[in-house]
Amino acid sequence: MIRLENLTKQFPGMDRLAVNKLNLEVGKGEVCVLVGPSGCGKTTTMKMINRLCEPTDGKIYVDGQDTSKMNPIKLRLDIGYVIQQIGLFPHMTINDNVATVPKEKKWPKEKIKKRTAELLELVGLDPREHGGRYPSGLSGGQQQRVGIARALAADPPIMLMDEPFAAVDRITRSRLQNEFLRLQRELNKTIIFVTHDIDEAIKMGDRIAVLREGKLIQYDEPGKILSEPAGDFVANLVGRNRSIKRLHLIRAHEILEEEHWGVPLDTPREEIKERIEESVISTVMVIDEKGYLKGIIGRRAIEEKEGEKAEDLMEEVPDNVTDDATLNDALSVMLEIGEGYVPVVDADGLFRGTLTLNTLLDQVRSDKSAK
Amino acid sequence: MEVIDYFIRRQSMVMELFWEHMYLIVVAVGIAVAVGVILGIIITYNRTLAQGVLIVCQVLMTIPSIAMLGLLLPFFGIGFTTGMLALVLYSLLPIVRNTHSGIIEIDKAIIEAATGMGMNEWRKLTRIKLPLALPVIMAGIRTATVMVVGIGAIASYIGAGGLGQLIFNGISRTNPPMIITGAIFISIIAVGFDLILGWSERRLHVAGRD
Numbered sequence: 308m309i310r311l312e313n314l315t316k317q318f319p320g321m322d323r324l325a326v327n328k329l330n331l332e333v334g335k336g337e338v339c340v341l342v343g344p345s346g347c348g349k350t351t352t353m354k355m356i357n358r359l360c361e362p363t364d365g366k367i368y369v370d371g372q373d374t375s376k377m378n379p380i381k382l383r384l385d386i387g388y389v390i391q392q393i394g395l396f397p398h399m400t401i402n403d404n405v406a407t408v409p410k411e412k413k414w415p416k417e418k419i420k421k422r423t424a425e426l427l428e429l430v431g432l433d434p435r436e437h438g439g440r441y442p443s444g445l446s447g448g449q450q451q452r453v454g455i456a457r458a459l460a461a462d463p464p465i466m467l468m469d470e471p472f473a474a475v476d477r478i479t480r481s482r483l484q485n486e487f488l489r490l491q492r493e494l495n496k497t498i499i500f501v502t503h504d505i506d507e508a509i510k511m512g513d514r515i516a517v518l519r520e521g522k523l524i525q526y527d528e529p530g531k532i533l534s535e536p537a538g539d540f541v542a543n544l545v546g547r548n549r550s551i552k553r554l555h556l557i558r559a560h561e562i563l564e565e566e567h568w569g570v571p572l573d574t575p576r577e578e579i580k581e582r583i584e585e586s587v588i589s590t591v592m593v594i595d596e597k598g599y600l601k602g603i604i605g606r607r608a609i610e611e612k613e614g615e616k617a618e619d620l621m622e623e624v625p626d627n628v629t630d631d632a633t634l635n636d637a638l639s640v641m642l643e644i645g646e647g648y649v650p651v652v653d654a655d656g657l658f659r660g661t662l663t664l665n666t667l668l669d670q671v672r673s674d675k676s677a678k
Numbered sequence: 679m680e681v682i683d684y685f686i687r688r689q690s691m692v693m694e695l696f697w698e699h700m701y702l703i704v705v706a707v708g709i710a711v712a713v714g715v716i717l718g719i720i721i722t723y724n725r726t727l728a729q730g731v732l733i734v735c736q737v738l739m740t741i742p743s744i745a746m747l748g749l750l751l752p753f754f755g756i757g758f759t760t761g762m763l764a765l766v767l768y769s770l771l772p773i774v775r776n777t778h779s780g781i782i783e784i785d786k787a788i789i790e791a792a793t794g795m796g797m798n799e800w801r802k803l804t805r806i807k808l809p810l811a812l813p814v815i816m817a818g819i820r821t822a823t824v825m826v827v828g829i830g831a832i833a834s835y836i837g838a839g840g841l842g843q844l845i846f847n848g849i850s851r852t853n854p855p856m857i858i859t860g861a862i863f864i865s866i867i868a869v870g871f872d873l874i875l876g877w878s879e880r881r882l883h884v885a886g887r888d
């Protein structure tokens with residue numbers, strides 16, 4: 308889908324090459340993550356793909372076509388671009404910002420309106436609440452989401468995303484990342500994604516391109532980057548705790564166990580007591596007849612509370628993760644709620660099972676022994 | 679007292695001169711806005727050209743008004759045209775300079791985003807650059823207008839009409855009420871334009887970025 312051949316860029320007045328003979332191929336529907344330290348040429352590479360910046364040497368092919376022979380305006384209309392500095396238009400409402408490319412493409416008004424609302428919802432903003440505001444009335448993280456919605460507006464087959472989640476806190480970022488991955492499974496776009504956070508690269512990428520001073524050091528799947536880093540530079544970038552980083556690669560639904568300590572709402576006290584004794588986390592999950600997680604009962608609750616049925620004994624669920632969250636996300640939540648487990652629900656909120664700290668440790672250990 | 683007396687006696691003549699003066703200013707500033715904004719836009723595309731044009735405008739502005747009128751006189755003769763042209767030349771600098779800097783100083787990321795979205799140069803200019811530069815351009819127009827109201831009085835000297843006539847005639851006839859009436863009306867025009875343009879400039883600021 309996108310092929311870079313010996314791509315080279317030298318800025319006037321700079322003796323070093325910003326991008327140095329870069330060869331890269333990104334397949335259709337693939338997420339390619341460019342990662343590397345500040346100034347290694349990530350943004351420059353992106354800008355050459357949508358021709359915001361002309362290469363000094365080398366070729367770029369999109370769908371087999373040499374982009375230097377294409378009309379740049381047409382090329383850009385089919386490439387969604389999320390720029391590093393967000394760059395929302397301050398004099399336009401959020402709706403108008405998102406509608407930029409559809410308007411350029413002269414879509415009918417009704418269609419634009421529908422699409423804008425749909426996109427704002429997609430990125431987790433309320434069209435009625437936020438749509439009419441100006442960018443200055445939004446937080447940095449919300450602005451970043453608008454930037455993403457704007458790039459997605461005309462449903463371009465290719466997306467260039469330059470550090471799209473940089474302006475949000477860690478927790479929101481991990482949620483946005485999961486959202487993005489879920490979306491990507493539906494939309495199946497060809498994406499080049501820039502980050503300087505190796506954890507994000509491992510989580511998001513089908514393949515990771517490690518850049519250093521404009522040169523491609525390694526281009527591999529995340530697992531390979533972790534297990535066989537090409538040289539010290541990549542090894543250092545990945546860091547020492549590689550086994551823990553692997554937690555980014557495994558998703559909750561992949562290792563959920565049969566046994567999930569779930570009991571129905573009308574379970575009598577005695578039975579709950581037994582189940583808690585058996586449970587390695589000393590806790591049971593209370594599930595209603597439809598399969599939704601209603602509450603939890605721990606050892607303390609059953610000792611202190613009156614009542615004969617599960618629904619009278621249960622306490623509020625501290626937090627949960629969705630089944631497409633990574634084990635690393637699950638670990639963060641466990642640390643946050645201060646428990647050795649976290650309940651897992653699916654996209655519809657139905658209870659799927661429970662992840663425990665022990666399961667995570669087993670994953671890390673098995674990875675170590677495998678090597 | 680004498681001034682009010684004078685005004686009441688010569689009301690129709692004073693009002694005629696007042697409207698003549700307004701007409702002179704509006705036509706001159708109108709032309710200067712058209713020429714100045716276009717020129718200001720053009721020079722955002724070329725650094726050297728920008729420097730050249732801005733220096734020329736600066737020099738034009740430092741020419742004393744009497745000298746400017748004298749220089750134009752041989753080409754356009756006595757009357758409205760010469761006076762109006764002088765005012766156009768004077769008001770160019772603030773308009774050209776503010777249009778130029780208003781556009782140049784827009785955050786690069788915004789322009790880059792617009793280009794990256796596939797906007798062509800014309801669309802970028804009309805949908806992004808001009809709307810964002812508009813408050814700054816308005817400020818330039820306001821400066822130019824207020825300045826030119828005063829200079830317009832001198833244009834009466836070469837027969838361009840307007841309230842300056844009251845002042846010049848008042849001087850030659852040693853008629854202070856006449857001079858003061860002229861001066862007061864010129865101030866009213868200047869302050870009036872300043873208030874109206876200042877207000878619309880603030881409105882432009884509010885509609886958008888803030």
Ligand SMILES: Nc1ncnc2c1ncn2[C@@H]1O[C@H](COP(=O)(O)OP(=O)(O)OP(=O)(O)O)[C@@H](O)[C@H]1O
Pocket residue numbers: 318319321325344345346347348349350351352391503
């Ligand atoms: N317009 C420009 N003119 C001159 N040099 C530039 C220009 N743009 C980028 N560079 C230089 O090219 C190199 C690569 O820059 P680039 O912006 O691609 O880095 P990056 O990998 O995106 O870094 P970051 O993580 O900080 O965004 C840097 O050394 C930078 O200083």
Ligand SMILES: [Mg+2]
Pocket residue numbers: 349350351391469
């Ligand atoms: Mg960058």
